Amino acid sequence: xxxxxxxxRKSKFKAVKGALREGGIxxxxxxxxxxxxxxxxxxxxxxxxxxxxxxxxxxxSLYVKDKDVESTIQMIRTSGATGDAADSYLAxxxxxxxxxLEGGENDDKLIEII
Amino acid sequence: xxxxxxxxRKSKFKAVKGALREGGIxxxxxxxxxxxxxxxxxxxxxxxxxxxxxxxxxxxSLYVKDKDVESTIQMIRTSGATGDAADSYLAxxxxxxxxxLEGGENDDKLIEII
Amino acid sequence: xxxxxxxxRKSKFKAVKGALREGGIxxxxxxxxxxxxxxxxxxxxxxxxxxxxxxxxxxxSLYVKDKDVESTIQMIRTSGATGDAADSYLAxxxxxxxxxLEGGENDDKLIEII
Numbered sequence: 001x002x003x004x005x006x007x008x009r010k011s012k013f014k015a016v017k018g019a020l021r022e023g024g025i026x027x028x029x030x031x032x033x034x035x036x037x038x039x040x041x042x043x044x045x046x047x048x049x050x051x052x053x054x055x056x057x058x059x060x061s062l063y064v065k066d067k068d069v070e071s072t073i074q075m076i077r078t079s080g081a082t083g084d085a086a087d088s089y090l091a092x093x094x095x096x097x098x099x100x101l102e103g104g105e106n107d108d109k110l111i112e113i114i
Numbered sequence: 115x116x117x118x119x120x121x122x123r124k125s126k127f128k129a130v131k132g133a134l135r136e137g138g139i140x141x142x143x144x145x146x147x148x149x150x151x152x153x154x155x156x157x158x159x160x161x162x163x164x165x166x167x168x169x170x171x172x173x174x175s176l177y178v179k180d181k182d183v184e185s186t187i188q189m190i191r192t193s194g195a196t197g198d199a200a201d202s203y204l205a206x207x208x209x210x211x212x213x214x215l216e217g218g219e220n221d222d223k224l225i226e227i228i
Numbered sequence: 229x230x231x232x233x234x235x236x237r238k239s240k241f242k243a244v245k246g247a248l249r250e251g252g253i254x255x256x257x258x259x260x261x262x263x264x265x266x267x268x269x270x271x272x273x274x275x276x277x278x279x280x281x282x283x284x285x286x287x288x289s290l291y292v293k294d295k296d297v298e299s300t301i302q303m304i305r306t307s308g309a310t311g312d313a314a315d316s317y318l319a320x321x322x323x324x325x326x327x328x329l330e331g332g333e334n335d336d337k338l339i340e341i342i
Contacts, residue, residue: 117319
């Protein structure tokens, strides 16, 4: 079980979500994050350099099986990249354990995901 | 030192917080996250199937000692599960290092947590 | 490649950001998180103990090269600590893989960061 964290532009969220669904990844969660980057300090608007300081991004968190890591990376990559440097990041972490909490108090449905 | 990430329903937050406190886990942090899941696409309201697309969830992050991982999982499990599939998730990650930053600039209170 | 997660007080964000920039760390992301801690339950205001329950904090996420982990920890530590107990935390995680997604659909700019 791996966790993939991807930080993408808001404008790419719909495309990434669609690419993941098409690729069979129907379950993930996401939240807004602010991104400070070297590049974002030097953006231009109508020819004027301005100090963007920070920008909204969306951070996706996906728990995927080991065998699905490479294909999921490719889905996010082809749908989420804009061609700009420093636009999007992606990192993979190994979970020691992962569970779905399906059961109630008195049953045994702590399902281990491998 | 392990990090436990748990994604639970908002309606279960109070119960989980209470269970953790009762179990001696008095310190954690949390933020709102949006959850897209296969199951959430097929929810029914008054007999009508509708496309929920995504739902608010709460992500808890707990830094716990290795010896407390199993008991903490059980606390979250029994208090956080609703019986619905795909409601809640829980994953455990190994921290390479963990510190409390208690000191100021000129002292030595970078306390390593093991 | 390591991920550093740091949870700091909002009042220290500007100082930490400045310290990181001065130290050559120009790229990171952050989001608001709520922190429940043993200590925050016992805060005093004008001599009256009150139950703070939870407080806003900022969680920074930094992807740094292995060689930069120790210096980055020190930057956050000296700029982010307030001297209060349980104010700030910092944990280091090993990424299995990390990429910048610079390219578009048809090129090879999935750049691995080590």
